[in-house]
Amino acid sequence: MNLTQRYQLSLALLTDMYQLTMAQGYWKKGMAEQEAVFHLYFRKNPFKGGYTVSAGLADAIDLLRHFQFTATDLDYLRSLTGSQGQPLFEEEFLEHLRKLTFSCDVDAIPEGTVVFPDEPLLRIKGPMLQCQLLETPLLTILNFQTLIATKAARVVDAAQGDNVLEFGMRRAQGPDGALSAARAAFIGGVGATSNLLAGQLFNIPVKGTHAHSWVMSFDEEQEAFRAYADVFPHDSVFLVDTYNTLEGIRKAIDVAQKMRENGQELKGIRLDSGDLAYLSIEGRKMLDEAGFPEVSILASNDLDEHLIQSLKLQGAKIDTWGIGTKMVTAYDQPALGGVYKLAAFRQSGGEWEYKLKLSEQLIKVSTPGILQVRRFYKGNTIVGDMIYSEPLQINASATMVHPNDPTQRKSFSQDCTHEDLLVPIFRTGEAVYSSPDLPEIQKRTKQQLSLLHETYRRFLNPHIYKVGLEEQLHELKMNLVIELRKGAQNAKE
Amino acid sequence: MNLTQRYQLSLALLTDMYQLTMAQGYWKKGMAEQEAVFHLYFRKNPFKGGYTVSAGLADAIDLLRHFQFTATDLDYLRSLTGSQGQPLFEEEFLEHLRKLTFSCDVDAIPEGTVVFPDEPLLRIKGPMLQCQLLETPLLTILNFQTLIATKAARVVDAAQGDNVLEFGMRRAQGPDGALSAARAAFIGGVGATSNLLAGQLFNIPVKGTHAHSWVMSFDEEQEAFRAYADVFPHDSVFLVDTYNTLEGIRKAIDVAQKMRENGQELKGIRLDSGDLAYLSIEGRKMLDEAGFPEVSILASNDLDEHLIQSLKLQGAKIDTWGIGTKMVTAYDQPALGGVYKLAAFRQSGGEWEYKLKLSEQLIKVSTPGILQVRRFYKGNTIVGDMIYSEPLQINASATMVHPNDPTQRKSFSQDCTHEDLLVPIFRTGEAVYSSPDLPEIQKRTKQQLSLLHETYRRFLNPHIYKVGLEEQLHELKMNLVIELRKGAQNAKE
Structure with missing residues (x-):
């Protein structure tokens, strides 16, 4: 029994307040239907470990399938007031929410997969307003179940x-x-x-x-x-x-x-x-x-x-x-710090503009693009994961760059087999994936862990599994960072 | 909106498996209706702090009010099998569960009260079978909300x-x-x-x-x-x-x-x-x-x-x-270690037998009795809490003994005022308490914290607030510990 069946409630309000105020902003500024791409990922394996096991997707799918504002939800939003006592949300916006049906494309890594920092566990592509509203519940569900x-x-x-x-x-x-x-x-x-x-x-x-x-x-x-x-x-x-x-x-x-x-x-x-x-x-x-x-x-x-x-x-x-x-409770680290970041944006019918969030620390700068993860195998072990952007694809040499140290690079030889980890979950709001049952997922976890050399599985100072950005994606990201930092600099002068 | 309204489910199965197997045991042995007293308490303030704030009672009350096994719940229990493939639960026992209605007395400390280790936050008195089944959900609800x-x-x-x-x-x-x-x-x-x-x-x-x-x-x-x-x-x-x-x-x-x-x-x-x-x-x-x-x-x-x-x-x-x-998540201590211990037991109409769980460490030995907490005030500050057993009442000198160091005692002078912290919540299964609304509870927390001298509120090595066992209760407990240890010793020889 999935999440929405457990609760006697619409879960459309299972989100942060600011998602709704931003939603009204996008709607008001004519941006609600502009197309966005967000990725959900984490930055560090929990428990100082060498790997992470993805979980929670079935509940996330269930939430998306039932995503709809009920009259009660809208009444509640209608009752919220701003600092002058004025209604915070406009009637026409609430009407827009009432008619909203989920219409995004979602790709995600199946539950029970071994995953690593910086890899998108889930990618959502669709109207900005919808993608934005869904940030909080997707994080709540995937962060916690992946952690446990x-x-x-x-x-x-x-x-x-x-x-x-x-x-x-x-x-x-x-x-x-x-x-x-x-x-x-x-x-x-x-x-x-x-x-x-x-x-x-x-x-x-x-x-x-x-x-x-x-x-x-x-x-x-x-x-x-x-x-x-x-x-x-x-x-x-x-x-x-x-x-x-x-x-x-x-x-x-x-x-x-x-x-x-x-x-x-x-x-x-x-x-x-x-x-x-x-x-x-x-x-x-x-x-x-x-x-x-x-x-x-x-x-x-x-x-x-x-x-x-x-x-x-x-x-x-x-x-x-x-x-x-x-x-x-995952006592020694009771939260996975998963985040959900905008990575691309376009006017309907226009060109993709790639987006990133700057930070003083390179490790916290998000990655632009429409991302996929290619996992390389040598025989029965996995040897590296390459994050690439689908519009750019992968360059001929299959070279990837360390996400936080551009001097480190790795190429994969021809005898490696590979697999793309994100699979289609929704297309234009229609579910195209059916979750395996739990014993199947449990089996997958076991099989996935067996692909990892044991040095990645030890608890103390595990070997660090290689995850990199495909070379062209790395270039795209670096150029965008430099451009944005220049922008901030110019504005200062 | 309370817990049972949030969920589209009966929450009777929101408990540990062993509560149901024990329940069948009590029922089978003719002990289901024997009267028991359990206390829910914790052993240490969380976060190395000097105090704890009680919370979660309204959800606990809600759960108790709606405590009932549905046909779906019973079907699930009926489907469970033992190691020989035999049904784990007998039809007559399931019929007993079907007819079960909550009939206990519950006393508890209102939400937003400053509380301390060893003090019962909740006391439940009633048929053994019911008290046992309720252990897990009561702990889940009160442990977490009190922690947060x-x-x-x-x-x-x-x-x-x-x-x-x-x-x-x-x-x-x-x-x-x-x-x-x-x-x-x-x-x-x-x-x-x-x-x-x-x-x-x-x-x-x-x-x-x-x-x-x-x-x-x-x-x-x-x-x-x-x-x-x-x-x-x-x-x-x-x-x-x-x-x-x-x-x-x-x-x-x-x-x-x-x-x-x-x-x-x-x-x-x-x-x-x-x-x-x-x-x-x-x-x-x-x-x-x-x-x-x-x-x-x-x-x-x-x-x-x-x-x-x-x-x-x-x-x-x-x-x-x-x-x-x-x-x-209460990141630095994501669980409160609340426990729920049997403290008294009697055949219907018989005398109370006091019960405790032994442990190598005195701090983990539970306290027998039918407990209440008396809080003493001097002017606008609270100066000590005395745990006493209602059948024993409080001796004339109002002396209490340190729970883990019997050489330390404290008496309260006549000019102290006092208040008993546990208030009636249910009587024979009927709710006799209505929870204040949340802003009222929030106010109570603030007022309660103001009763605490600031040395109890500091984060580093806070002053330890005095909680003791009333002298006669202390004697009862010590005698019972000695007797039980002797029993274990004799059996060894």
């Missing part, structure tokens, strides 16, 4: 094939923070979520154990385990740390023995506090010695990819990881 | 009376992350949001300027400003850093002069990059010298309370602060 899919991919990578479960709802940023995170974490590779609503809406597996309160509501811990096993004879994972963990494990083993007498097998135990390395190693020994080598050990307690890695190094005997807060 | 209200209060405090605007939607954690954050930030004291949907749903003021794309879609920056002023003659704030900030300010002044000739006044300029201290000081000088002392200077660009404080120290001439990412 990336975090989850890192966690899953650290777990080296163990099961990873998403348990974070209680610490998520609001109900939809939890839902969007569950979806994105599944894309990143987790096996299941504890969030039932996410399970229902997205059709992803749900899992759970029991809480301390279950144990506390019985007089004896053992009685609590026995009762749970009675109710779920084939699906019990006992939480063993309510009073004393090793003692809890002993009691779990006692109950597991009784279960076995009745032809049932305990599935697992869960550790939620204390020294997880020590307790899991001891617990594994106790379980194995008692004849329960198949009982799994699930650990939770503020874990993330770094702790998993550290626990593995210490020989912890954990085979299932319950990951909550640190994953669903 | 606290962050916003800190930002507003740093701004020392300047306007603070919430601009964070594009970096928020999903659409509802943005909506919940806008609501909570308003409770914390921000003046307006850029999020139109939040404006519409919560009836809070909306504000905005314009984006770089507006400037870039004109040939000349000055033309862009002039066009914007044409459309919004009384409500224009020009973004001046698209190409070169000081140059942009000069152009803004030119346009402001033309506006004045037409009887219009520029409202402000906005800085979104570069050295905000330098640029705002220069900008202020330029504006003042040109005869525009009333034109305000708005700054944005990854600001938080620490940067605002630093900019103020440097004499920055900023009077309006646009705060985004760092506030709406």
Whole structure:
């Protein structure tokens, strides 16, 4: 179930106020229908990592398909007043909004793709007014889901094939923070979520154990385990740390023995506090010695990819990881700094004018053009991504320039295969793409990560994947920067 | 508009899987209707701060009022299978859920109240099954909104009376992350949001300027400003850093002069990059010298309370602060670690059994009882909060014990006035409280913060506000801890 189905609302107002005031400006100045190209991209991989996993496109598509102002939306806009008490929006403009239907071309990188800084995840081309209004919701959706899919991919990578479960709802940023995170974490590779609503809406597996309160509501811990096993004879994972963990494990083993007498097998135990390395190693020994080598050990307690890695190094005997807060909020970097920048503009029927936003720092200067990303492969690994502008195409030598250091260049040899990453999503407002289902997207993530040499996947100082601007695009950008800086300079003199 | 109205869904499944499996367990074991008391509380003020601002209660109330399993919810639960392919939930249990109506007593601390670690923000008393199911959504809602209200209060405090605007939607954690954050930030004291949907749903003021794309879609920056002023003659704030900030300010002044000739006044300029201290000081000088002392200077660009404080120290001439990412995601601590713990339990008609969760660390041992918080006042400041259990009441000397260091005690003299913080919200499932509107809650936050001596409000090593356990409650807790540890010990021997 997609975003608009979840909400009982038109989401046309899910945007920033200034998008509407600018929209009225474009409309008033006869620019509403002029054609614009915007790109949505980020400038740095999150978590000091070497890659990013794209996610959120299905929700973005859903939002665009249902983009329409309702009478209630317009009434609200009508009620807004300026500093003199005057209505902020003109009736004719509101009428224009009422009749608005989405008519843009959208190209985007499919969910579950490994992506890198400066690459447009989404490109939108169409009437300036529409492109402008859509900036905020597209950023909100793609920024967050991409962030969480990336975090989850890192966690899953650290777990080296163990099961990873998403348990974070209680610490998520609001109900939809939890839902969007569950979806994105599944894309990143987790096996299941504890969030039932996410399970229902997205059709992803749900899992759970029991809480301390279950144990506390019985007089004896053992009685609590026995009762749970009675109710779920084939699906019990006992939480063993309510009073004393090793003692809890002993009691779990006692109950597991009784279960076995009745032809049932305990599935697992869960550790939620204390020294997880020590307790899991001891617990594994106790379980194995008692004849329960198949009982799994699930650990939770503020874990993330770094702790998993550290626990593995210490020989912890954990085979299932319950990951909550640190994953669903992307705790160490809770926002992806994605931006949405104007890159080309034209009067209807006219020539494209290329646009960029200057900045003192070259890294923050946006790239003009109508951009596409060409990814080069050598055998089973990806070796570099070239951002090029479709009107310019790619020069014969297939040379690209480092985006922030023009002295560094790279060419791709003839034996490289390649693929263009942005695919058509909408044409003149009509959806021409149908999103794969989530298990397919999850598979794609896994396959995509396997294309990356492992040096890009390590957590500490990962190798930097090569992304460059195609040579002619680089020239276009440099000339435009120089021209704009000259303009600012002349105006000063 | 509250949570359930925003979503086109029943939110009964907005909970963790294990709540439902435990619920079936309680039901199966005849414990579903046994009476339980749970408390929701956190263990540390966020952001290394000295206080926390409660928020989210209205959404929590709304969720409880509409708590009901729909046929669709039950169909989903019916579809879930265990490891043997067997249905996980029994038909009779699903029938029990179908007939379930919320019947608990809830007491809670009103939104906009200054609160501290270990204090129950919410207490729920009622049938075990219901209390258990509600753990996750109550935590999700209260954890996040309390976190953001606290962050916003800190930002507003740093701004020392300047306007603070919430601009964070594009970096928020999903659409509802943005909506919940806008609501909570308003409770914390921000003046307006850029999020139109939040404006519409919560009836809070909306504000905005314009984006770089507006400037870039004109040939000349000055033309862009002039066009914007044409459309919004009384409500224009020009973004001046698209190409070169000081140059942009000069152009803004030119346009402001033309506006004045037409009887219009520029409202402000906005800085979104570069050295905000330098640029705002220069900008202020330029504006003042040109005869525009009333034109305000708005700054944005990854600001938080620490940067605002630093900019103020440097004499920055900023009077309006646009705060985004760092506030709406609570960037430096994106989750409040609120927990929900069983504290008392009884057979229907029986005596209360007090419950606690042990831990190696005393700070993580939960507190038994049916808790209330008594706040003591000396004149216009608050001087300490005493957590007490209602069945025990408060001993004659009004003495409390430090929660983690029993050697520290504090008594309150007779001249202190006091107030109990938790107020009745539901009685046997009926709402007996109506939430104030948001401006009222915002006022309450401001008034509450004024009760705190400023040493509790500073950002670096704030003074620690005294919260203790009433002496008899402390004894009850200690005895229970010793007894449970002994139990664990005996079992080992």
